[in-house]
Amino acid sequence: xxNKNDIQKLVNETLNSLEGLQKAEPRPFLFxxxxxxxxxxxxxxxxxxxxxxxxxxxxxxxxxxxxxxxxFVLFQASGNNSSNTQETSxxxxxxxxxxxxxxxxxxxxxxxIVQK
Amino acid sequence: MxxxxxxxxxxxxxxxxxxxxxxxxxxxVYNTASGIVQNAEDAEDVTQEVFVKVYESIGSFxxxxxxxxxxxxxxxxxxxxxIRKKKTKKRFGIMQxxxxxxxxxxxxxxxxxxxxxxxxxxxxxxxxxKAMNHLPENQKIAFTLNKVEGLSYQEISEVMKTTVxxxxxxxxxxKSNLRKWLEKHxxxx
Numbered sequence: 001x002x003n004k005n006d007i008q009k010l011v012n013e014t015l016n017s018l019e020g021l022q023k024a025e026p027r028p029f030l031f032x033x034x035x036x037x038x039x040x041x042x043x044x045x046x047x048x049x050x051x052x053x054x055x056x057x058x059x060x061x062x063x064x065x066x067x068x069x070x071x072f073v074l075f076q077a078s079g080n081n082s083s084n085t086q087e088t089s090x091x092x093x094x095x096x097x098x099x100x101x102x103x104x105x106x107x108x109x110x111x112x113i114v115q116k
Numbered sequence: 117m118x119x120x121x122x123x124x125x126x127x128x129x130x131x132x133x134x135x136x137x138x139x140x141x142x143x144x145v146y147n148t149a150s151g152i153v154q155n156a157e158d159a160e161d162v163t164q165e166v167f168v169k170v171y172e173s174i175g176s177f178x179x180x181x182x183x184x185x186x187x188x189x190x191x192x193x194x195x196x197x198x199i200r201k202k203k204t205k206k207r208f209g210i211m212q213x214x215x216x217x218x219x220x221x222x223x224x225x226x227x228x229x230x231x232x233x234x235x236x237x238x239x240x241x242x243x244x245x246k247a248m249n250h251l252p253e254n255q256k257i258a259f260t261l262n263k264v265e266g267l268s269y270q271e272i273s274e275v276m277k278t279t280v281x282x283x284x285x286x287x288x289x290x291k292s293n294l295r296k297w298l299e300k301h302x303x304x305x
Contacts, residue, residue: 010240011298014247015291017240018263022232024156026146026163031138034167035131041168 119183126174138167141184144265145191147232151264152195152256154228154245158202165194181274188267188275192257225249230264247297255290258283 052058125133142163149162169190177186227242248256254276261267261275269283276283 007299007302010302011295013237014240014244014298015294017237017244018230018233019237020234021230021264021266023143023147023265024150024159024231026142026160030142030146030163030167031135034138034164034171037164037168038171 120179123174123177123179123183126171134171137170137183141187142167144184145187148188148191148260148265149195150230151245151260152192153198154225154249156231158198162191162194162198165198166190169194185271185274188261188265189277192261192275196253196257243298243301244294247294247301250297251290251293255286255293258286259290259294262287 053062122133122136126137145166146159146163149166150156150159153159153162166187170187177183228245229238229242230245233241248259251259257276258272261272262269267275269280269287272283273280
């Protein structure tokens with residue numbers, strides 16, 4: 001019983017051992033260390049970015065992507081040009097009576113006979 | 117300087133404003149971190165991380181809570197992250213030793229002697245801090261903020277984004293769990 005009481009007393013004292021606690025202080029010049037860390041993190045970020053771009057795989061992939069985009073743009077541009085050419089020749093043909101647009105135009109006399 | 121003006125200046129990148137914030141709150145951040153990570157070096161590390169985070173994220177501080185509340189939240193988060201990272205490293209070390217690839221010995225965490233504890237209470241406080249490490253996270257945070265930082269239930273509820281009754285419940289359960297652990301500890305001595 002005494003032992004149990006002793007233990008309870010010890011437990012209570014332990015639970016109250018932080019009474020009157022003074023707050024812990026950091027080492028002096030914390031601000032200087034924080035600023036140094038911020039600067040270090042900024043430099044590290046740029047270094048990491050440069051290292052990433054310099055990797056052969058990344059550089060190669062970037063070049064391929066660049067070429068692919070250029071090829072796509074060129075292909076699109078040439079496609080537009082050929083469709084423009086077709087339209088132009090159609091218009092020219094119509095203006096000068098050079099194009100045949102329907103069967104009726106080929107044999108106009110036969111059409112007259114049918115109608116009679 | 118008014119807290120709002122200080123925050124505005126820091127958002128504009130004013131280094132003097134940042135220095136004022138660091139000097140005003142470094143003790144609060146360090147003391148809270150100490151109570152959670154229970155190691156002076158780790159607490160210093162966490163403190164630096166907190167202020168770096170403040171510097172980088174001040175733009176996201178909307179001012180809907182006090183600056184101190186925001187600082188407490190960042191401190192608690194960073195301290196818990198620190199503990200988790202250490203546990204992961206320790207687990208990895210154990211795995212290495214199991215497979216015979218590491219030479220590191222398993223090192224038991226030394227007792228933590230908070231520098232601000234009264235001399236008469238130093239040994240008992242070290243036992244209490246040991247017991248606190250066995251609490252669930254939320255209970256440990258609430259207990260630390262109350263006993264180490266001296267925050268009220270209202271202040272703790274703001275930091276933990278919960279209600280005052282929830283904080284009361286956390287602290288009640290924390291004390292109950294601590295009592296059980298301490299009884300076992302002293303019975304086995």
